[in-house]
Amino acid sequence: AQSVTQLGSHVSVSEGALVLLRCNYSSSVPPYLFWYVQYPNQGLQLLLKYTTGATLVKGINGFEAEFKKSETSFHLTKPSAHMSDAAEYFCAVNYSGYSTLTFGKGTMLLVSP
């Protein structure tokens, strides 16, 4: 069985500050990991994903995440927050072959001027 834990249902940062959203996973097999973003009244948009290879993954809108197997983590970061980054962020996991996604509960990112 696999699971995802996102620490913090809400994270507040100031514009220009570092963004750090935490995600830890549990999986009995090598995982595939995803970060999705959701703006109000919209669907989910893929930010980035880790499948194999380089553990530091760069995504859209300046976000990146690092897969750390020893820590079972896949934290999302962005060096400098922008007002337009305010949204809900979901971490998700599946694994090789055909499998559905398991989502974390989400983290709402609030950006203040």
Next chain:
Amino acid sequence: DAMVIQNPRYQVTQFGKPVTLSCSQTLNHNVMYWYQQKSSQAPKLLFHYYDKDFNNEADTPDNFQSRRPNTSFCFLDIRSPGLGDAAMYLCATSRVGTPPGNEQFFGPGTRLTVL
């Protein structure tokens, strides 16, 4: 552009009145998913089709049904909507195998209101 389309974007129905939500895709993906998402919660998978094979989640109420008449279209039928079924309904697609990871592509969602 290839995409996932959901219609309507907003749907209002009455308690107990059947409603159908529609999803179409131009990505030629072999898997289509339906999720229910309530306010400030993660999407909850209701069911999915792998080609023509229907896969129902164990805790999906019988009130929810789905049809996939062809590769491009998938429908969600709610036979007798209750107040608790008011939610955002998300359709997603993926192509199993390539690229690795079974990445899902989401539509914009349909916001269902039950009066």
